[in-house]
Amino acid sequence: MYMEIHQLYKKGFNKTKIAKKLGISRSTVYRNLKRSPSDMSEWVDTLQRRSKKLDPYKEKILSWLKEHPDMSAAQVDDWLKEEYEDLEVGESTVRSYVRELRKEYNIKKETSPRSYEAIPDLPMGEQVQVDFGHTKQKSIDNSEVKLNFIAFVLTNSRYKYKEWLDRPFTTQDVIQAHENAFKWYGGIPNELVYDQDSLIVVSENGGDLILTEEFQKFKDLRNLTLRVCRKADPESKGRIENVVGYIKHNFAKHRLFHNIDSWNEQGWKWLNRTGNYKHHNTTKKRPVDVFSSEKQHLRPVIQNLDIKNNYKSSISRSVHKDNTIRYLSNRYSLPLGTFNNHETVCIHVTEDKQLIIYISDTGEIIAKHHISNEKGALIKDPKHGRDRTKGIDAFMDTVARQFENHEQAYDFLSKIREKYPRYMRDQLQMMIKETKANDKDILSAALQECVKRKLYGATDFSDVVSYVKRHRPSTDTLAIDNEEYITPLNRTAQWILKTEAKKREIDAYTAILDGDSI
DSSP states (O other): OHHHHHHHHHTTOOHHHHHHHHTOOHHHHHHHHHSOHHHHHHHHHHHHHOOOTTGGGHHHHHHHHHHOTTOOHHHHHHHHHHHOTTOOOOHHHHHHHHHHHHHHHTOOOOOOOOOOOOOOOOOTTSEEEEEEEEEEEEBTTSOEEEEEEEEEEETTTOOEEEEEESSOOOHHHHHHHHHHHHHHHTSBOSEEEEOOOTTTEEEOSTTOOEEOHHHHHHHHHHTOOEEEOOTTOGGGGHHHHHHHHHIIIIIITTOOBOOHHHHHHHHHHHIIIIITTSOOTTTOSOHHHHHHHHGGGSBOOOSOOOOOOOOSSOEEEEOOTTSEEEETTEEEEOOTTHHHHOSEEEEEEOTTSEEEEEOTTTOOEEEEEEOOSSSSOEEOOGGGGTTTTSOHHHHHHHHHTTSSOHHHHHHHHHHHHHHOGGGHHHHHHHHHHHHHHSOHHHHHHHHHHHHHTTOOSHHHHHHHHHHHHHHTTTOSOOOOOOGGGOOOTTSOOHHHHHOOOOOOOHHHHHHHHTTOOO
């Protein structure tokens, strides 16, 4: 560029023409014309030797790009700020640094651009757009987990909210997510815009919406104004389409999943740190700053709703030990393990003769069956044969939640899984029995000792729990100081090996033989 500027200038082109011809600014032309060739050479050398602000993090960024070549510079910026909270660096600095690394190490990025139609901004507090999305994440044991989320965005400020589940959403979940979103926003907008989702809308009916029974009740209670987009009409809700993609590619992409609670916590921190804090590409403003004005235009939430099931008519049924309920002379299956967790469930019969089975307190639907016209038949969902919806990973997570230190408990269970891979379900069932029978103080003390002494087994854990319970009344410190009380199954207890039988003098036995009393 330096040589081209000087060549054009010698040919008689003025500075404005040179700038236009080379596609650069006039100030760049002026600056390069003032420099001599030697000055230019020295300046280029300083550029090559100059250290950059992100050089200390080069290996970390490079490892991310090599592992995830499609990673965006915006996501690199977010991950850096998540891992190094004290790091202050501009977005443009990160973009240029990532661009240089890609060029230096030949790491190409695949892109799939998508076009959107520009839509004028609506007045403050006028509208929120709502949509669903799902991702597939790698868990810490390298298995794949499907996660679902619901996202909200205020169309004026672009202020966002999202909520995740590790199972499909039910209408009850959607209603609860709306309540949580209204709390997050501190109010309710004038209009809510949706896609044609079966959890909310049954039919458009020529423009007259027919909502699901539960959502219709919620709409009436909250006095909501709804609008449903037509099929294949993403322009009507382009803002939420962008938000769903943003959540997938900036927050969720390449992030490891541990459990749904920590995942949601990370998501809310991401909203405060990135999703609602960074400048919006279109408005050039931070959503959090604009929202401070928009929230004053929202309708206040007067009272909190007690979100429970909204079925008009429901009948309770006892859960039998074979995980079935009886209805009209037939047996209908439930997911494995229902009997252990619930004594009764509720049922609801829809107009199309479908039997809905749900938990009365939460409204969670656990089974759906078509009502049979037979008598004495077993109507069984193939998925209920074994607990496929809750595999070993989810089972481990359930057990780990029973301990105060979830992370340590999960690591302990992972070691058991390495030791007993074929019997892990049996090991977890034994652990569940202990967690139900003991309080968290005893469980924590037993866990600490098992980790300390590397006793990885449910039977060992049960032995340690028994010891802690025996010694609990006599001391406030629930710790085991002597190894002799810990007895793995594969060796003899130390206290047995150290025990010596009491010895009598020979005269005592002589006296017995002579008939004398001792």
